[in-house]
Amino acid sequence: MKNKLFRYGLLVSTLLFRYMTVEAQTAHNPIIFADVPDMAMIRVGNTYYMSSTTMHLSPGLPIMKSKDLVNWQLVSYAYDTLANVDALNLTNGKSTYGRGSWASSLRYHNGTYYVTTFAQTTGKTYVYTTKDIEKGPWKEASFSPSYHDHSLFFDDDGRVYMLYGAGKLKSVELNADALGVKPGTTEQVIIENASTPSGTGGGLPAEGSQLFKVKGTYYLFNITWPKGGMRTVVIHRADKLTGPWEGRVALQDLGVAQGGLIDTPDGKWYAYLFRDFGGVGRIPYLLPVTWEDGWPVLGVNGKVPEMLDLPASKGLIPGIVASDEFTRKKGDPALPLVWQWNHNPDNSLWSVSERKGYLRLKTGRADTSFVMARNTLTQRTIGPESTGATLLDASNLKPGDFAGLSLLQKNYGLVGVKAEADGKSIVMVSAGSGKAVELQRVPLKQKMVYLKAECDFKDRKDLVHFFYSLDGKAWTLIGEPLKMPYTIPHFMGYRFGLFTYATRQTGGFADFDYFRIDSSLSAEK
CATH class of the missing domain: 2.60.120.200 (Jelly Rolls)
Structure with a gap:
């Protein structure tokens, strides 16, 4: 009897040790337990880059880098100063809390990195470009109007678009260099009411557009917030940018929503999204994606998984935040990027x-x-x-x-x-x-x-x-x-x-x- 109890105890201990070891080597959601909202993400080779929103802060439009989708570090900002106006300078009694630059779009096209944003504060859309996303320098172009929650998109035929809006989603064609609206172009409504699949009535209309093209099909991610419900992911797909588009609810769990798709070098797919989490802010999540009948299916049985088949996080210090002794060697920047x-x-x-x-x-x-x-x-x-x-x-x-x-x-x-x-x-x-x-x-x-x-x-x-x-x-x-x-x-x-x-x-x-x-x-x- 004692031997059986001993063997049973040994088996339990071994299984528990294996579980704890696997868990320690596995990524957990949220992948970043800090305020990194409105993410946009790309992969270039085996390196991932992500942009995010920091609104009224300066410098702004942070760029982060990762090799595994879990461990991220700040590598750059697209701008030092968005504009020199009273609201951004905290002068003459004005401020831009909650405004400044909002949700960005990040792309890599023909050897150039593009990150775009828009600002209610200035009424403009901004396009930042560089050949070196980590070291810069960044060049800036801007134009009116301010295209809300837009998605920059380079199509296969060489044409360039911005897709934008809330509820009623529109597209506008840009110049080939994406630095301005193409002369003579007109704005086109592509989806009259993108909120329809979630049954939104009086809630948050579909916004946060992110557009992707996979195997010739266009996929458009949006967030809605049905009245009395939770933040919801809605996906539309179409064979042509002009439609017709068909949509469906892709996720309703924990309020995790707004983001898009990213693939890995070995062919796996994930959705990057975020969750409102009180005082710490809006925190990023990753969900595995499978494909069924040409649709991306998010999560595990419709739920946000706690654990992910990715390497474990090494912590957010010093990649996202860091201590600073304020000692500087010759050649050091005056302030590290965490500030x-x-x-x-x-x-x-x-x-x-x-x-x-x-x-x-x-x-x-x-x-x-x-x-x-x-x-x-x-x-x-x-x-x-x-x-x-x-x-x-x-x-x-x-x-x-x-x-x-x-x-x-x-x-x-x-x-x-x-x-x-x-x-x-x-x-x-x-x-x-x-x-x-x-x-x-x-x-x-x-x-x-x-x-x-x-x-x-x-x-x-x-x-x-x-x-x-x-x-x-x-x-x-x-x-x-x-x-x-x-x-x-x-x-x-x-x-x-x-x-x-x-x-x-x-x-x-x-x-x-x-x-x-x-x-x-x-x-x-």
């Missing part, structure tokens, strides 16, 4: 060279609120947990200045140092109610202070706790936990940020010794 400014920066008011090993943020004007202050330097938060920390030298803040660590979104949270005429204090500010409120203030008698924010996105908990430390060892919770809702006005997942702004006089500055990000939480609460 983006909240709107266009004033480049005269920041430096990583004025004090070796520090990021210096200087004040240049008086601001009335954190979200209207320039030169907040940001990175994505990541799930399911992440911690951001910094060491701030506040000795050069002037009365009325505020500097520190932020969680940026409409309902933001801040921990930092406020300077007053009678001294400095560590403060925690919460805009969780929609209005900024100072929840706690602690007098600061030294020039250096450690700041930390811990984010918990598990099961959409979406909570962040703020801490400070005087020695970097003992941490003290400050203020109250902030609930981090995803709000449409900003249309972006929460981002860690380093900030400094003045409310009275200019000339002050803050020095940040480092920013460190970790994919776990500490024990302090």
Whole structure:
């Protein structure tokens, strides 16, 4: 009996070990637990490239690279500055939160990479081109109007199109170089109501178009959101671009939707899509695709699988986010690609060279609120947990200045140092109610202070706790936990940020010794 129990236990242990080993070597959904929405993807040889949306941030239109569809790293941005206007510069009381550049289209054609986008802020469509997608340089062309959620498409006959719209989908022909609308062309309605297969009535009309051609057949991916339902993938197909088109619901599960098709060098197919996931943002998923009767079939038995037959993720650090000690060797870029400014920066008011090993943020004007202050330097938060920390030298803040660590979104949270005429204090500010409120203030008698924010996105908990430390060892919770809702006005997942702004006089500055990000939480609460 003992021998049988021993053999049974050994068998269970062996099977469990094998399962854990396979699971550890297998990719899991989401493939990126961070805000990477509106993906467009291509494969060139055995390398994959992906573009995404970062709207009001600068630089913008990020390009990522992968060898396995799972492990991605930032390699480029299509532009440093979308346009030099008040809304993008955070000047004259204007901003472009939730706007800027939206869903992009990424293509490779005749040795040239194309990535296109559109902006409500400027009313234009943008085309960026390069021969080297990783090193650039990128050339820009733009034209009116702003073609909503368009898909750039190079057809086999040499003609070039943009397909765009919401609900009623249209196409317009471009010049052969794709840098402008072909003279004399007219916009053509190709599908009168692309939402029809999902039964959308009063919900989100079909948008997010991505067009593909496989074995001579055109396939068009769209997202709809039927009233009372969930985000849904709708696919149409046709033998000609002009139609007739037939459509069907391709996926209704977990709200995973909007994206397109990608194939592997060995002939496998996947769909790349994303999911709204609360405060962390819109996170990418991969679904296996099989083909039945000429239709791509998404997922496993109509569901989004948790595990994928792809290599396991090595983590999002340092490919998507990364710590920064602000030390620079000769030839290094001033800022690694993981950093983006909240709107266009004033480049005269920041430096990583004025004090070796520090990021210096200087004040240049008086601001009335954190979200209207320039030169907040940001990175994505990541799930399911992440911690951001910094060491701030506040000795050069002037009365009325505020500097520190932020969680940026409409309902933001801040921990930092406020300077007053009678001294400095560590403060925690919460805009969780929609209005900024100072929840706690602690007098600061030294020039250096450690700041930390811990984010918990598990099961959409979406909570962040703020801490400070005087020695970097003992941490003290400050203020109250902030609930981090995803709000449409900003249309972006929460981002860690380093900030400094003045409310009275200019000339002050803050020095940040480092920013460190970790994919776990500490024990302090």
